[in-house]
Amino acid sequence: MAIYLTEKSKILVQGMTGAEGMRHTRRMLAAGTDVVGGVNPRKAGRTVDVDGRALPVFGTVREGIDATGADVTVVFVPPAFAGAAVMEAADAGIGLAVVITEGVPIHDAVAFHAHARSRGTRVIGPNCPGLITPGRSNAGIIPADITKPGRIGLVSKSGTLTYQLMHELRDVGFSTCVGIGGDPVVGTTHIDCLTAFQDDPDTELIVLIGEIGGDAEERAAAHIRDHVTKPVVAYIAGFTAPEGRTMGHAGAIVSGSSGTARAKKEALEAAGVRVGQTPTETAGLVLAHLEGGMRTAIV
Amino acid sequence: MDLYEHQARQLFDAHGIVVPRAEVTDSPTEARAMARGLGGRVVVKAQVRTGGRGKAGGVRFAADPAAAELTARRILGMNIDGHQVRTVMLAQPVAVESEFYVSYVLDRTAGTFLAIASAEGGTDIEEVAAAHPEAVARVPVDPAEGVTSAKAREIADAAGLPPQTVDVLVRLWQVLVREDALLVEVNPLVRTEEGRIVALDGKVTLDDNARFRHARWRGPDAEPEDTLEAKAAAKGLTYVKLDGEVGVIGNGAGLVMSTLDVVAGCGARPANFLDIGGGASARVMADGLSVILSDPDVRAVLVNVFGGITACDAVAEGIVTALDTVRLTRPLVVRLDGNNAARGRAVLDARAHPLIEQATTMDGAARRAARLATTA
Numbered sequence: 089m090a091i092y093l094t095e096k097s098k099i100l101v102q103g104m105t106g107a108e109g110m111r112h113t114r115r116m117l118a119a120g121t122d123v124v125g126g127v128n129p130r131k132a133g134r135t136v137d138v139d140g141r142a143l144p145v146f147g148t149v150r151e152g153i154d155a156t157g158a159d160v161t162v163v164f165v166p167p168a169f170a171g172a173a174v175m176e177a178a179d180a181g182i183g184l185a186v187v188i189t190e191g192v193p194i195h196d197a198v199a200f201h202a203h204a205r206s207r208g209t210r211v212i213g214p215n216c217p218g219l220i221t222p223g224r225s226n227a228g229i230i231p232a233d234i235t236k237p238g239r240i241g242l243v244s245k246s247g248t249l250t251y252q253l254m255h256e257l258r259d260v261g262f263s264t265c266v267g268i269g270g271d272p273v274v275g276t277t278h279i280d281c282l283t284a285f286q287d288d289p290d291t292e293l294i295v296l297i298g299e300i301g302g303d304a305e306e307r308a309a310a311h312i313r314d315h316v317t318k319p320v321v322a323y324i325a326g327f328t329a330p331e332g333r334t335m336g337h338a339g340a341i342v343s344g345s346s347g348t349a350r351a352k353k354e355a356l357e358a359a360g361v362r363v364g365q366t367p368t369e370t371a372g373l374v375l376a377h378l379e380g381g382m383r384t385a386i387v
Numbered sequence: 388m389d390l391y392e393h394q395a396r397q398l399f400d401a402h403g404i405v406v407p408r409a410e411v412t413d414s415p416t417e418a419r420a421m422a423r424g425l426g427g428r429v430v431v432k433a434q435v436r437t438g439g440r441g442k443a444g445g446v447r448f449a450a451d452p453a454a455a456e457l458t459a460r461r462i463l464g465m466n467i468d469g470h471q472v473r474t475v476m477l478a479q480p481v482a483v484e485s486e487f488y489v490s491y492v493l494d495r496t497a498g499t500f501l502a503i504a505s506a507e508g509g510t511d512i513e514e515v516a517a518a519h520p521e522a523v524a525r526v527p528v529d530p531a532e533g534v535t536s537a538k539a540r541e542i543a544d545a546a547g548l549p550p551q552t553v554d555v556l557v558r559l560w561q562v563l564v565r566e567d568a569l570l571v572e573v574n575p576l577v578r579t580e581e582g583r584i585v586a587l588d589g590k591v592t593l594d595d596n597a598r599f600r601h602a603r604w605r606g607p608d609a610e611p612e613d614t615l616e617a618k619a620a621a622k623g624l625t626y627v628k629l630d631g632e633v634g635v636i637g638n639g640a641g642l643v644m645s646t647l648d649v650v651a652g653c654g655a656r657p658a659n660f661l662d663i664g665g666g667a668s669a670r671v672m673a674d675g676l677s678v679i680l681s682d683p684d685v686r687a688v689l690v691n692v693f694g695g696i697t698a699c700d701a702v703a704e705g706i707v708t709a710l711d712t713v714r715l716t717r718p719l720v721v722r723l724d725g726n727n728a729a730r731g732r733a734v735l736d737a738r739a740h741p742l743i744e745q746a747t748t749m750d751g752a753a754r755r756a757a758r759l760a761t762t763a
Binding site: 168191194195199201202203229230234244246247248250252255270272273297300307325327328333334335336339349365367368 | 498499639649651
């Protein structure tokens with residue numbers, strides 16, 4: 089078990105024939121992911137050779153699903169066309185759409201999220217690194233070789249902080265790591281992942297990474313207090329960010345007293361979550377908590 | 388991207404929302420001529436991308452063209468909340484009977500847009516919202532349906548706005564959608580003594596991500612005010628100037644933000660935020676370093692890279708390349724981890740520059756850079 093992905097997940101790549109799509113298709117395959125084909129209306133019917141594997145290119149997501157039984161799509165389509173790509177995937181009835189594309193206009197994101205919700209499609213992203221269940225499946229761009237399978241579930245707004253924590257905790261390993269994306273509006277939230285990790289028997293402890301902007305972490309804190317019985321360790325980035333300035337991510341902006349790192353940390357601590365001051369200290373809190381379990385694992 | 392008031396009013400006007408006649412200038416002499424053309428009596432308004440102009444003295448009445456020139460001279464060059472006033476707008480005064488507030492904003496939690504409206508508009512809308520939340524209506528808008536006349540009537544009724552505002556609410560929604568705005572606000576929206584509905588002041592924030600479908604957004608007014616920020620933006624880097632002494636470069640917004648915090652935790656202050664992004668090339672790294680080294684406040688630089696897609700050897704090559712064009716006068720602490728880290732470290736070892744040192748952890752690198760910056 090893991091969340092959202094299994095080793096049986098069959099993955100389509102929308103935009104596979106582009107440079108980014110091709111590079112990451114190669115990496116996904118190398119990580120053991122069952123990539124079953126790509127989608128590009130202008131190159132339908134062709135076959136692309138990726139490290140000795142012949143992958144078919146379909147004209148539409150619908151054709152890809154009919155031919156392969158795909159249940160996940162990873163979207164590398166450029167920002168101007170990403171909205172239409174997600175809408176098409178949702179109309180085709182895909183279960184999960186992982187949108188890697190960065191720089192999607194908010195109006196497009198608002199529209200495709202509403203559309204996907206109405207069709208029952210889960211969206212992760214946009215502007216996210218995707219998700220990985222180490223050793224089984226990797227849908228997106230998270231490096232597969234910096235960690236191994238294990239019992240920690242990780243949910244994060246930031247791609248690089250996801251990698252940093254995976255690296256710090258590489259000796260323990262992860263059930264699933266989900267990068268939900270740093271945009272103001274994302275499909276899958278901290279709370280969605282907390283709920284899924286709480287129900288996942290493979291996950292023993294949850295790491296939550298947040299950053300300034302919005303109130304997603306405060307709402308996650310309330311959810312943890314009321315619904316999560318597994319231990320949660322958190323890290324929040326952006327204590328030094330000045331008010332009113334966007335810090336890299338479209339969503340990382342502090343307006344007035346809301347959305348500050350301090351408010352988020354306090355809300356999480358009030359819900360019984362231990363919050364680290366740095367990524368390394370956060371990893372240390374996780375290790376300290378798991379120490380008993382670790383010894384058993386080593387024996 | 389926040390627009391100036393005069394840019395916001397142009398968008399309102401283009402979508403059929405009534406605005407007062409106005410002109411913009413950076414010259415007091417020209418202000419006098421413009422005031423004459425506008426009928427003599429004008430309001431002179433500082434054009435800055437921040438709120439609270441009125442309270443800061445940046446909005447004043449002038450009774451005649453001579454007074455307009457004098458007032459423009461006083462307002463131009465003012466500093467309002469850290470923003471230098473470079474232009475003023477001269478507008479025809481309007482006889483106001485009542486003031487309202489209307490806006491559309493993004494509701495991150497619900498993933499849709501929200502109409503916010505109140506029959507008590509004006510400069511104190513924040514206080515009204517805090518003291519009398521019931522006086523401010525908040526109505527979610529379904530993005531697929533948008534604001535139709537029926538929806539606009541629902542918003543106006545909820546806020547107690549007069550029926551004549553329905554048309555403005557529909558048109559303002561069109562500004563939001565067609566101009567790819569994240570926020571449109573009219574405050575105050577007024578009913579004049581003649582019974583007309585006029586947008587007296589407005590704020591618009593455009594979505595930078597939608598720039599590709601709005602060619603005319605390009606222009607000097609769209610550029611950042613800070614020169615280093617403009618230089619970095621021209622090179623496609625995400626850079627924010629801060630007021631400390633440790634220059635910070637990293638890959639990925641989250642990791643760079645985190646690095647700033649760790650530097651601050653070590654007792655120094657970050658001088659900037661610079662994200663070279665994912666999959667950065669040697670060229671990008673060299674550009675980033677040259678931006679940071681042009682900041683005289685920087686006393687030490689910290690490079691913190693965790694290579695996911697980014698290859699650490701490319702980052703190291705970028706640092707070495709930068710040394711050919713930029714003279715390194717301040718110490719550089721480098722932490723490389725992840726993809727091709729060993730090769731990257733070897734590249735820097737081989738260069739053996741006396742001002743470059745490497746650290747093995749993020750915390751260790753931050754401690755060292757903070758120390759170098761505060762004791763140098």
